[in-house]
Amino acid sequence: MTPLPSAASPAAGLPRRVGVVGSGLIGASIGLALRRVGVEVLLRDTDPEQVKLAEAMGAGSVWQGERVEHAVVAVPPHAVAAELRAVQVAGIAATASDVASVKSRPIAEAVVAGVDLTAWCPAHPIAGRERGGAASAQADLFAERTWVxxxxxxTSAAALAATEALARACGALPVRATPARHDEAMAALSHLPQVVSSLLAAAAPDLRPGEVALAGQGFRDATRLAESDPTLWSSILEGNRGPVAAHARRLAAELGALADALDHASEASVTKVVTGMMERGRAGRAQLPRKAGTQAARPWGWVGVVLDDRPGQLAALLTAIGEWQVNLEDIGPFEHSLEAPAGVIELAVAPEVAGELVDRLIAAGWVAYHRS
Ligand SMILES: NC(=O)c1ccc[n+]([C@@H]2O[C@H](COP(=O)([O-])OP(=O)(O)OC[C@H]3O[C@@H](n4cnc5c(N)ncnc54)[C@H](O)[C@@H]3O)[C@@H](O)[C@H]2O)c1
Structure with missing residues (x-):
């Protein structure tokens, strides 16, 4: 993916009136973000309730066929081509973009549907939530996120410029990719994780009554995406069949090899297989940029601190760390203990100060440890 140079001004080339087709999570969030920078936003949806909700939240007003400078088609992938075509046939938008999570398939369908390809820039903001609908919309959903x-x-220069300006106006960082590269990358980074999350969560009902209560933060983190909308995800996975199938097969083969080793291999071989898997996983995770649009950062040092479950504990901890002039890079989730009225919070700091921070915390009476 190629980052784009910063615009001369965030408002450069920004359409003043934008029409949004599909006023659900993404469409209404775009409306909220654009309204905040003074763009007039008009909304439509096959579900009038979504328009009403989005309008009530301040994302725009009902689109009754007025002409707009740019239309954003924010409907499920399978409906993108037809909605683009409808907007163009009505002659109500100078340029258009979409936000679908897959790109090659809607482009192929747009060709068949007779869409004027010059007036359209396919695009995809990499930001979202598990819960769809206008009710989940947020004005800052795209802040500092990548918009591909x-x-x-x-695609004409005008369509590309309007889409880039719109992404920047929503607070996002636009990057460029070919549709094929986008779909390949999304299969690995978004589509397969959704599948795995759903399948992991689906295993929970097989446990005995009461056992699900033993689920820790790991299970919660790994299954967060399982709350996503099945209708939308059918459209996404169906729209990216080849790349998702290839990644699903690779994962199935890796799981099969692990299961075979666990069933039949010697202790030394199991250790080798598991160590290899874990090390490749750690290396992959270390490549994640800390922030959208940036390169992978050097690893942080993680310091865990046990907090009693009473008011003021977190504030006292952060005050102490602030007084020692230690900069916090990140704060992990608070993990409650099931056994005691306490929990653990993990703090990321520069690796070279982690050991000293643990020593100071312990000296000050906290229970703390350093996780490498
Ligand atoms: N949910 C995410 O995290 C996320 C992130 C980035 C991109 N996307 C993409 O954004 C698009 C919208 O997803 P969402 O999460 O906002 O879903 P959503 O279900 O919240 O909203 C989609 C809306 O489109 C409407 N709609 C469906 N068909 C329509 C049609 N033919 N004409 C007009 N309206 C129609 C639905 O009634 C619904 O209100 C999808 O293409 C999705 O792939 C989603």
Missing amino acids: LCPIPH
Whole structure:
């Protein structure tokens, strides 16, 4: 993916009137973000309740066919081509973009549907939530997030410029990718994780009554995506069949090899297989940028601190750390203990100060440890 240079001004080339087709989570969030920077937003949806809700939240007003400078098609992937075509046939938008989580398939469908490809820039904001609908919309959903622009050779400079300006106006960082590269990357980074999360969560009902209560933060983290909307995800997975199938097969083969080793291999071989798997996983995770649009950062030192479950504990901890002039890079979730009225919070700091921070915390009476 290629980051784009910063715009001369965030408002450069920004359409003043934007129409949004599909006023659910993404469409209404775009409306909220654009309204905040003074863009007039008009909304439509096949479900009038979503328009009403989005309008009540301040995302725009009902689109009754007025002409707009730019239309954003924020409907499920399978409906993108038809909605683009409808907007163009009505002649109500100068340029258009979409936000679908897959790109190649809607482009192929747009060709078949007779969409004017010059007036359209395929795009995808990499930001979202498990819960869909206008009720979940947020004005800052796209802040500092990547917005992938996938122009095709036909895409006009005007359509590309309007889409880039819109992404920046929503607070996002636009990058460029080809549709095929986008879909390959999303299969690994978004689509397969959704599948795995759903399958992991689906195993929970097989446990005995009461056992699900033993689920720790790991299970909660790994299954967060299982709350996503099945209708939308059918459209996404169906729209990216080949790349998702290839990644699903690779994962199935890796799981099969692990299961075979656990069933039949010697202790030394199991250790080798598990160590290899874990090390490749750690290396992959270390490549994640800390922030959208940035390169992978050096690893942090993680310091865990036990907090009693009473008011003021977190404030006291952060005050102490602030007084020692230690900069916190990140704060992990608070993990409650099931056994005691306490929990653990993990703090990320520069690796070279982690050991000293643990020593100072212990000296000050906290229970603390250093996790490498
Ligand atoms: N949910 C995410 O995390 C996320 C993130 C990035 C991109 N996307 C993409 O954004 C698009 C919208 O997803 P969402 O999460 O906002 O879903 P959503 O269900 O919250 O909203 C989609 C809306 O489109 C409406 N709609 C469906 N067909 C329509 C049609 N033919 N004409 C007009 N309206 C129609 C639905 O009634 C619904 O209100 C999808 O293409 C999705 O792939 C989703």
